[in-house]
Amino acid sequence: MRLGTPKTPGPYGLEPAWRADFLSADECAGMGISLLPALTPPTVNQGLVLNGAQYATVENNRLTPAFLAGVQDELSSYVEFAPTFNWDDASARMLYDSDAFAGRRFYLYKVANPDNRFYGVIASAAFVEIAPANYSAIWRQNQRNRVVVAAKSASTAVYMNGVALVNAAAAVPFPRNLPSGVMIGAATGVTSFFSGTIYDWCLWPRKLQPAEAIQLTTVT
Secondary structure (H helix, E strand, C coil): CCCCCCCCCHHHCCCCCEEEECCEHHHHHHCCEEEECCCCCCEEECCEEEECCCEEEECHHHHHHHHHCCCCCEEEEEEEEEECCCCCCCCCEEEEEECCECCECCEEEECCCCCCCEEEECCCCCEEEECHHHHHHHCCCCCCEEEEEEEECCEEEEEECCEEEEEEECCCCCCCCCCCCEEECCCCCCCCCCEEEEEEEEEECCCCCHHHHHHHHCCC
């Protein structure tokens, strides 16, 4: 068990419906996670180590519990990562991205400099954007960061490193339909590669409460 990550349900019952815990390449294979490209796959050793040209994909059928077992029109995601780049990096960086499903997708994305906005999205028409002034001071280069995106039909909230960044109206409800695929560390067009280590990626079929999100994202 890796220390410093939310392994136990805790006082709020936080066990996710889906969890990608990148402890080893064998564990990833057993969870239906492919490491790409095949010739130079990323290293997995207590985290998915990405060099800015690598990524992972999750088999569609492995996500079924997270999307079908819960409350309709609710979804939350959690990711723990250590970026090699700073908040004002010149490149766009995608932590995870899904193919469009029912006209929607979910992703977590840092826009390229000079814009530098950070997007927390769980629907293509229902996103929130975080201005650099709201997250740059708590961004941790080469250290662990934790982000929760929590959504329910009309609102999406984003939390980073124990801080509530935004809670905004969302225009589109979130379906329980399955995406045709999810990429970790790149956009679905195989662009906007992440550079650094991704330790955990989780999904819940409900909108996490503020206290739950703060608990999950607080870095110790």
